[in-house]
Amino acid sequence: MDKKIKVVNVVGARPNLMKIGPLIAEMKNFGDIEQILVHTGQHYDDNMSKVFFEDLDLPDPDIYLGVGSAPRDEQISRIVDRLIPVLSDYQPDLVVVVGDVNSTLAGALAADRCRKSCNQPHQIDKTDQIDEIDQTDQIDQSDHFRKPYIAHIEAGLRSFDLSMPEEINRIETDRLADFLFTTEPSANDNLKREGIDPAKIYYVGNVMIDSLVRYLDRALINWKVLQAQMGDCDYLLVTLHRPCNVDEPCRLKIIISALTELARDLLVIFPVHPRTRKSMINSGISVEAISHSCPNLRFVEPMGYLDFLGLMYHSKLVLTDSGGIQEETTYLKIPCLTLRPNTERPITIEIGTNRLVDIDQLVETARTIIDGGRPGDTQIPPLWDGRTAERIVEILRKALLR
Numbered sequence: 531m532d533k534k535i536k537v538v539n540v541v542g543a544r545p546n547l548m549k550i551g552p553l554i555a556e557m558k559n560f561g562d563i564e565q566i567l568v569h570t571g572q573h574y575d576d577n578m579s580k581v582f583f584e585d586l587d588l589p590d591p592d593i594y595l596g597v598g599s600a601p602r603d604e605q606i607s608r609i610v611d612r613l614i615p616v617l618s619d620y621q622p623d624l625v626v627v628v629g630d631v632n633s634t635l636a637g638a639l640a641a642d643r644c645r646k647s648c649n650q651p652h653q654i655d656k657t658d659q660i661d662e663i664d665q666t667d668q669i670d671q672s673d674h675f676r677k678p679y680i681a682h683i684e685a686g687l688r689s690f691d692l693s694m695p696e697e698i699n700r701i702e703t704d705r706l707a708d709f710l711f712t713t714e715p716s717a718n719d720n721l722k723r724e725g726i727d728p729a730k731i732y733y734v735g736n737v738m739i740d741s742l743v744r745y746l747d748r749a750l751i752n753w754k755v756l757q758a759q760m761g762d763c764d765y766l767l768v769t770l771h772r773p774c775n776v777d778e779p780c781r782l783k784i785i786i787s788a789l790t791e792l793a794r795d796l797l798v799i800f801p802v803h804p805r806t807r808k809s810m811i812n813s814g815i816s817v818e819a820i821s822h823s824c825p826n827l828r829f830v831e832p833m834g835y836l837d838f839l840g841l842m843y844h845s846k847l848v849l850t851d852s853g854g855i856q857e858e859t860t861y862l863k864i865p866c867l868t869l870r871p872n873t874e875r876p877i878t879i880e881i882g883t884n885r886l887v888d889i890d891q892l893v894e895t896a897r898t899i900i901d902g903g904r905p906g907d908t909q910i911p912p913l914w915d916g917r918t919a920e921r922i923v924e925i926l927r928k929a930l931l932r
């Protein structure tokens with residue numbers, strides 16, 4: 531019988547979906563790959579999940595674990611407990627996890643738990659890698675692994691801020707992974723510094739940019755509908771959801787006050803993440819009262835992928851604490867202010883579209899950028915070319931189809 535690779539793709543939270551989409555589509559091109567999609571249910575609201583399945587042409591999940599919201603440790607352990615029986619039943623060769631959310635680490639932990647309970651060592655062939663991809667070190671053919679292998683997409687990013695749950699998720703996931711697919715050179719350096727075997731590290735580019743490249747035209751068609759509703763005006767686009775910005779009432783109030791100040795100059799559009807909406811309510815910040823006194827600051831529901839992409843493309847400036855948006859604005863050459871003291875994506879700063887900003891400097895820095903216009907013809911990082919999923923699947927097939 532012809533050999534097949536059985537793959538379990540794990541997603542759970544909104545930013546996973548634009549990363550897994552191109553991989554699922556690419557895997558479908560090969561008859562020797564059989565795949566299922568597991569959704570953990572970390573994000574469960576329609577506007578945090580379902581709309582992205584529609585916008586990104588994702589198949590319905592084969593399995594929905596329905597874990598819902600819970601404190602981090604509990605959420606992770608619920609996912610692990612519910613995923614292990616799925617893996618034991620399906621017996622995949624490979625589990626693919628993406629990004630840095632709790633579902634990412636939980637997917638890797640469940641896979642690792644399964645292989646620890648299996649005694650059969652398997653040998654993986656890493657001798658036959660793609661020529662164009664810059665592999666820095668020789669491959670150790672004596673490496674032994676156990677199935678399922680774990681592939682981590684977007685490995686190696688580090689903020690060096692252990693107070694962020696995402697940083698712990700990244701480090702722990704990378705320790706468990708057999709295939710570490712990286713998006714920027716700093717990630718390769720970080721992994722090597724942490725003692726990860728260089729033969730496991732593959733610089734392949736950014737799979738989220740694959741989605742952007744694929745859907746930008748569609749987003750710009752959608753944009754015409756949005757523009758007709760909004761009118762033709764300059765605007766600032768805001769997203770905030772990190773615990774460090776939204777969970778502390780005093781800080782959140784200062785940020786909202788800064789947005790109110792900026793809304794004197796131009797329209798401010800703020801799709802509000804559920805975490806942020808809850809924090810606003812808990813902090814006594816009334817969306818209704820602010821909207822009444824400052825109609826130029828528009829709080830809206832979280833948006834679908836296409837609407838958000840179109841809005842981002844035409845914005846004067848993006849203010850965010852998201853990881854992915856720092857990268858999307860870099861590709862689109864749009865100025866971005868990141869409301870954090872650090873970023874795990876330093877290439878976005880080096881290229882010049884992205885700047886870290888403190889809340890005290892927010893209004894002044896935003897005004898300077900708005901007056902100064904777009905950053906000009908900045909570069910796009912190497913291999914952010916819309917073909918990352920192709921490279922990943924080629925590497926996996928060469929390694930696993932023996």
Ligand code: UD1
Binds near residue numbers: 544572632696
């Ligand atoms: C998660 C990720 C973060 C990612 C973000 C994108 C972790 C640690 N964090 O943060 O890296 O950038 O998703 O959105 O995995 N909630 C809803 N409806 C939903 C989902 C969540 O109301 O569909 C509420 C929950 O009640 C929860 C809060 O939002 O209390 C936070 O959700 P959670 O998934 O824990 O983390 P995010 O802040 O969304």
